[in-house]
Amino acid sequence: MVLVVLGLDALDPELVDSESHQHLTLNSYHSIDTINSVEGEPSTHELWPTIITGLEPQEHGLVLDDGVAWENPFLRAGSLVADYLLPSGLQTRIGAWLLNNTEADAFRTPATYYSENNITTVFDGRESAAIGIPNYVVDPDSEDREHILRRNMGDFFKRDPDAKGGHTSADLTTFYEQCMEMAMIRIARARRSLRSRQYELVFAYTSGLDLIGHVSHSQPARQQRAYNEVNEFVGELRADMSDDDELLLVSDHGLQDGVHTNEAMVSCTSESVIKNIESVLDVKDAIENELIGDMHKDPADSSTTDTSIADSDEVREQLEDLGYM
Template sequence: MTVVVLGIDALDPDLVDPDAHPNLTLAAHRSIETIESVAGEPSTHELWPTIITGLRPEDHGLTLEDDGVAWGNPLLELGSTVADFLMPDALQTRIGAWLLTNTDADAFRTPATYYEENDIETLFDGREATAIGVPNYVVDPDSEDREHNLRRSLGDLFERDPDATGGHTSADPYEFYEQCLEMAMVRIARARRGLRGGRYELVFAYTSGLDLVGHVTYDLPALQRSAYDELDEFVGELREDLADGDELLLVSDHGLQDGVHTDEAMVAGTDEAMVEAIGSVVDVRAAIEAELRGGDHRGDREEGSFSEAGAAEVKGQLEDLGYM
């Protein structure tokens, strides 16, 4: 059977309601502690490596610098060296923001080989597992899916602006919302595909759509609420795919309210014991590994265990979204 982990960036425990969002709260849910970066708020760049390794950012080494830009990313490292010598801090921050908005540089695409090269163990080591879009754990740096493509094509729909509430602006929040929800659909459809294939004991997928919506809807709270409602429906489709013995865990790296990251993350799961074992983002890896050890999660689902209609639905979603 299979453990499915869905990383939902910025899923906020204060914004979910068990009655309105049964699929975002599952059998059990709770808020958990997260970790602030040197920039003064929790950082996606640092926290997903923490979640998959169980190590704090200073121990796994993927951290933000004091200006809040991930200059340590290989794609920005040369710029960092020049910037340190030639540019004041404020200008470094603005140029870093421009690079991440307008070029192919991506602070979240550290290759998976980084961990082995630095003797860092991860949740994926030694087991049949698939990592789908996990920030800073890129299995194939030359390959991108629809979420990556959408993020790169946003243009003025999502621009970094250190002076704006939430650090970002959008020329059209409603069009931006539609693209963000499409991102979430892509990743959840890929998770469903990974589950259906029957080859994995662990399927770990990630989506940034909810976080992106939250950054630009600080003055449009109804739009953020709508994102939670739609995401609950998407997760419900994944939940329906679970067979007996499968488990689903939702995890976030931080919350997001009024356009700003908050210092509470959350977990929700079909297994109450796994949820109770997680009090912090540092605990996620150990709880998942305990679940994998305690059950027969060998990825032995038969290929035909889903109905043909269900399989066609998942494949159709991926084709419509440009993934297949």
């Protein structure tokens, strides 16, 4: 058995429909509680470390202080001065400028941070693939295509504290296509890891729905189109799963009218996996309980056919041809 966890940033339980989005709602789904940052709304920077550790942001230490992630090495030195000299609103504006006009990235805390601080994660002690998770970077010197696209969006996605949703886009059509490409990349990487049968846990993340939601508040049909497309992408992932595999979808918050909401969601191919998940704090335990269950088998013990190996090689070749690896 392989447990595939797909993190869909901002997947909103009020925007999915079990008839239209069968692959987003799976066999069972429900809303869960999330956690607000000090800025008053849920923060991606804080919540994905919470999801993989089961700890409150203050406990894992990756906290958004002022509207930008000053924990990033690029900004950390400036934050020491800013905390004393600059009002919080001005810090936010400076942080927005830095993230718009430099290569600073707020979500690149290395995975070693957790072991160095004696923090356990869902990845400890098992064969796992961690793909693009914010603030859990296995190889800080390596980037995939989603990360490169996000880091170099420029005017397609600019932070603007005065704009509805906190962001603007100079070209919504091109921006939408880039976001869909980002989602395809990360889901394709999850498919390849699943097909390899090397892992018991495959955990991948994509920010496509979140990015589109922030700038589509005046065009709700565009946000709904994104849900429909991601539903199809997840369907392709499901087609690669064996009867023993499980798929868990999880979000960190919802997103409506350009603004984060306080309802996240989970869905799963097995209702029992998610029945005890009431908040983002419960996801880690649910994953671990499933992986240590009686029905779990090490993927190394599974029979791997020549066909599955060929399929995995084919996915790798396609990603390499497209420049994603």
